Amino acid sequence: GAGVSQSPSNKVTEKGKDVELRCDPISGHTALYWYRQSLGQGLEFLIYFQGNSAPDKSGLPSDRFSAERTGGSVSTLTIQRTQQEDSAVYLCASSLGGTNSPLHFGNGTRLTVT
């Protein structure tokens, strides 16, 4: 596709349920990132993929959060036993990789935990 695609665009879930967020990066982009943005806040780094491996998972806030990437393309961010503090916009971005490559963001998934 032309840009980074994320689904769903909105997700409302009950506390304690598991959710899966999907990201389809720009074709040919080897690097993929997940960020989280709470209302009125900056972007919080979660995890980075280079190909299918995740050399930097340092931003995952707890062991309830996990992510995988398959085929060097689609990535899934899973949040288990959701809590209200997980409510935020989850942004995926991709790039060609390397330090000078800008990130291109998807439209995000707005997660609301009730």
Place this chain on the structure above:
Amino acid sequence: QKEVEQNSGPLSVPEGAIASLNCTYSDRGSQSFFWYRQYSGKSPELIMFIYSNGDKEDGRFTAQLNKASQYVSLLIRDSQPSDSATYLCAVTSLAGGTSYGKLTFGQGTILTVHP
């Protein structure tokens, strides 16, 4: 100390004026510097990037980098109401000796351009 710091604003300028947005960073080894614009309810979009000391101009936008002072700025000339948004400064540093550049964002500066 935050890794990337920006004045949260809001910064209010009249239409046609120059808006000056500033950013400082703590990692002296930082290599690449990006400015993103984020409209309310939307995702960030890239405006400019700069890697070398000095100025880089693109249309109404000029990015300025001073690595010795660990300072990067964005100037918007002839500001328009459509420029009203949050501007995010992002800095890439090598993480753990790898070739991967982790992009760290500032909190953003809210810019309002009033007619």
